[in-house]
Amino acid sequence: MSVTNLGKFLIEASSTFQMARLLAGIVLVVLLGLVIIQGAEYLERRILAWRHMSESWT
Secondary structure, eight states: OOGGGHHHHHHHHHHTTOHHHHHHHHHHHHHHHHHHHHHHHHHHHHHTHHHHHHHHHO
16 A cells, blocks of 8 residues: 555545544554654754754753
8 A cells, every 4th residue: 555545545444434444544644653753853863963962061
């Protein structure tokens, strides 16, 4: 399943009352969000390492 079809998947599952599929889709969206947030935080720590080091001195 591609990300572009995820919305369609959720809409179809909800409109046909397929709660197991709907819940699986929601869990997938949450996991994708967590991965994106963790990736952004990792990149921030790597790119702005000097900033975090200077904050620890104060």
